[in-house]
Structure formats: structure tokens, C-alpha cells
Amino acid sequence: MIAPPPSGPVPYAEELALGLLADMLRVRRLEEKSAELYGAGKIRGFLHLYVGEEAVAAGAIRALEPQDNVVATYREHAHALLRGMPMGAIMAEMYGKQEGCSRGRGGSMHLFDASTRLYGGNAIVGGGLPLAAGLALADRLRQRAGRVTACFFGEGAVAEGAFHESMNLAALWRLPVLFCCENNLYAMGTALERSESQTDLCVKAAAFGVHAIKADGMDVVAVHEAAARGRAQVAAGDRPCFIEFLTYRFRAHSMFDPELYRDKAEVAQWKTRGPIHTYSARLKAQGMLTEERFLEIERAAQEEVAQAVAFAEAGTWEPVADLARDLHTPEGQ
């Protein structure tokens, strides 16, 4: 049985409260458009959508500071966008255009942005975890107090050696890492209970001696609170923190997934906990959101998507002569 939909008053002033809503809507519209463009053949390769999970990136990323680092997976459009990457740069990347954030070399799974400290975009499950610990180690060694590295990964990564090694090292050396586990209950077709002997991931994390927090990943308020608490603990220099965000993906794993492994009824049930409609209902109930305002936010999101698509369409192809560019760093850089 799944929990009832998130409810209760939103404890934030209007700017943050509506900002979180706008963030989730921007992600949702971006993802829906991406799916459409995949169907149209504009986007190719692998495409993993975040529909249903928006509250996690929205709530968590607003708890970070501009100086923080972010490491993400191949399901990372939301993280890139909400960290501040222009939507056009994401869309152009998925088009394979050189105006894309990675010059069109990476596509959907490899969004990078030095200016917002987004270190990818990693398509090897668990691949980002040691990297995050290493970024944090560099911050420790260079005495950059106050910077936290937030590392997002799916619960599937918890079974990889990279998770265990990174958690242990980060805890052992008290590195400032905020481990953000997006537990959407499935790794491709493998349900959590079919992949973990201990399905309470916080119990697992606690064994490493890190702080462990469990949060409702469908509730942007709960996510934001947990992330803010976790970040504060990490920044206090104490030790890493592990947060398990319980969430659910509404769509297939990728565009190739026939979804043989779960019931439509289960998906429908989780949709009643959808992060966007439950949150807007709460805002409306407490008089913080009118239908008019909602439509305004919605229109702005759609406009942003339309502009991103136009930007990508107008983009250009990197000349083939540049194929080997950036294989190595030019001297003196």
C-alpha cells in the first residue's frame, strides 16, 4: 500500500512556495516535450525522463548554495535545469547541436555545466559516487569551507561496489558529500525488494556512520526540508549525509522499455501522489495560489519550452573537422 497523497500547509513565503511549483512545472513540460521530440526523431539515443520525480530535484536543489557542486545521473535534465542551465542549452544538447551544453557530444545523458558546477550527467550507474567524494576531498584539501557536493543517484546504484566504497571513504574521511538517493523503487525492471537484502536504504547508509534521513520524495516540502537539514549537517563539517527520497517514475525507464515488470494499477496509484497536482492543491487550499496564477506559471513554462525548442532548431552542427577537439587540454589552460 502506498502512502496517502502529501497534504498539509506549505510553510513557506510566496516566493519559495511558488518557485518550487514553477520549478516542477518547468521540468514536467521540458520532459513531455522531450518525449514528443523523441517520437519525432529530433532527439535520439537514450532518453530517461523524470516525470513523477520532479519534487526531488526541485526541493533538493533549492536547498543548495551557488558554490555547491552537483553530480547527477543519466536522468538529469531536471538537475541541470534547476541548477540554472538555460533550457535551450539542454534542448540543443539533446538535438546534438554545438550550442548544447556539451557541444552535442553528450546528448541527454551527459549534461555538463562548469558555470553552475554541474559535473554531469553520468551513464554508468554508480559512476558519479566516487567522483562526488573526490570533489569533496579537493574542497577539504583546498580548505574551501562551506561548499557541499550533492550527489544524485538512483536506488539501483546502491547495489554497486562504487556506492559502498564511496560511502565508506566519504564517512571515513568526513567528506562534505550530500548523498541524494532517488529511490523510485525500480532499476529498469528490477524492483527494490528484488535487488536489496535490506530494503530500508537508510539502515544501510547508517551502517557507514553517516547521517541518514528518509523523506517523501513526492512532497516537495518534505524534500526541501530534508535537503536543507542534510546540507546544514554536511556543511557543519561533521560528516556526510545520506538522504533517501522515496519517489516514483511515472513513465518508462527509457524510450525502449515495454514496462512488463509493473502493473498499470500501481502506476495509477502513485499518480494520485503526483508531486505537482498535490502541491498545487495544497497551495490553493491555503490561499497561496489562484487558478489564474497557476495558469500564468504554466504559460511561462510552456513559453520557456517553446523558446528552448526554437533555440535548438536554430542551432548548428559542430564541424566534423572538430571531432578530435577537446580530447586533450590545450597547453597553458
Place this chain on the structure above:
Amino acid sequence: MSRISYREALRLALRDALAREPRAFLIGEDVGKYGGTYAVSKGMLDEFGPERVRDTPLSELGFTGIGIGAAIGGMRPIVEIMTVNFSLLALDQIVNTAALYRHMSGGQFSVPLVIRTSSGAGRQLAAQHSHSFEAWFAHVPGIRVVAAASIEDARGMLWPALLDPDPVIVFEYPALFNMEGECPDAVAVDIRSAKVRREGAQVSLITYGASLPKTLEAAEQLAREGIDAEVLDLRVLRPLDEAALLASVRKTRRAVVIDESWRSGGLAAEVMARIIEGAFYDLDAPPARVCSEEVPVPYAKHLEDAALPQAGKIVAAAERLVRGAGA
């Protein structure tokens, strides 16, 4: 004979293996409930049950090592590693345990293990999902490495691999999954020899894996230009079928090696070295290579195409050899 796809050929081979060999079991990520990443094992969980079609968590090192242990313990595991890119997480177990075990134990323990994995680019999956590491495995003594470039091989390589008392890695190619063709109903392919896919007299085009169709296409194009090319499919990447290789080159006196992996330190380099060592005085021209550009495979289609061997590049290389550098 029946007309089937490469994917269906792999599926039939796997089903056959599980049905015929009670000690065989399939183990890997999403082989069961998901239906197999490429739908190769679709329906097999229902048919053979969860003990014989065993889904694993994301633990490549662990489940590959478990396959090795189970093989030593008397089973005949078929380990599926979703793509060769993820096999890098399991490399330690394959190289430091499976490949060495028999020799290092003074012949006491064999590892009758089959690893199936997929390789190659061409579907815009970008750098972390598009590389070809066949040569890394072919470098290591103690394992047999085979590459299924045809429907017949997709259908017929698994069974002899399963009968082999030592570790065998079978490479499969998603770029070929939808290729269709005639396949004999009872296939007995040998996993010890290379195969001439097209007879020719003027130049040997030597390749393996997903480059085979491109190479055959290049040979057709060359034929239209009056150049008679032979196409040799290596099939076995370790140990190389040197006799077949040298026989072809001695006949045609020219060789182009086509390899989707990178040029430096790759399989093509090894093939060329064998040619130079064994047929130097039979050559009319220095052998040539068509490999991937030395960059991570990019996402954008035009860049990906530019990075990989293509029929046009193969044709150009063969023309240079046959007509001379000035052509």
C-alpha cells in the same frame, strides 16, 4: 532453413541452451522480469523459472564472479553483461580469476563459463555506451573470445561456447539485432575458425562484429568498380585463426583490416602484425587499417558517423592498395 532476425537467432540459441543443458542458467541484469534489455531472453523467466533465469541487482563484479564460482562448482552459467561498457566493472573477475584459474592452479580447476555481452556503436548512445573493448579481452590468455557477426553465428555460437571447458566471451552486436536472413534449423558452428564471407582475388578485407555488413557493402561497391575483394570474418578474436588469415592474404596479396575499436593498440594492430610476420613476402602493398577515430564516440549523428568505420572509408582504403597510392 527459415528467415529470422539476428535477435531471434540469439533468443533461439539461448532457449536451446537452457533446454538442453540442465546445469546451464542465465544470470544478469534485467534478464528475467524486464524481458532482457534487448528482448533476447523475453519469456524465459516464465519458461525456466527464477533459478535458471536469475535477475541480479546492478552488481557486475559480483554476479560475474558468482558465475565464475558457480562454474567451478559444477554449473554451466551464462552470464549476461548488458553491454561491454559495463563489463569494465567486472573486468577484475574476468581477468584476474576466470582467465587465470586453470593455469594458476596447475590445471586443477577449470572455469566452464560463458559471458554474453553486447558491443559497438551506431545508435547515438554517446561515449559511455558505444565503445568496443573486444581487444581488451582478446589480449588475455586463458579465455576464448568470439564475435557473432552473422545470423548463423548468433544462432550457433552459444552451444559450443557452453560445451567449452574454459571461459568463453561471446560478443553480440545491437547494431545487427534487426538484421534478417536465412538460418539453418540445425546449426553447428565451430568457434575455432574464421570464415570467408565473400571470395575475392585482389584484396582481403578482414573484419569482425558489426563492421561485417559494412565491409560486405564495401566489397559490393568495389566489385562495381572492378576490384575483386575477399571478406574474411575473424569470428574468433582469441585465439586468432592465423591460418585462415594468412591463407586469404597470401591469395590476394593485399589486406585492409576493419575494426570498430580504436586504432592504437587494437585488434587490427594484432591482425596486421600477424600478417607482417607470416606473409610479409607475399604482400604487394603495406597492409592498411580502417578503425574508429581516436575519440570517445560522440552523440551527434554526423559526428558518430564520422568517428566510425564506414563502407566509403573501406572502399577508399582498398582502392589505394589495389591501384597504388596515386589512385
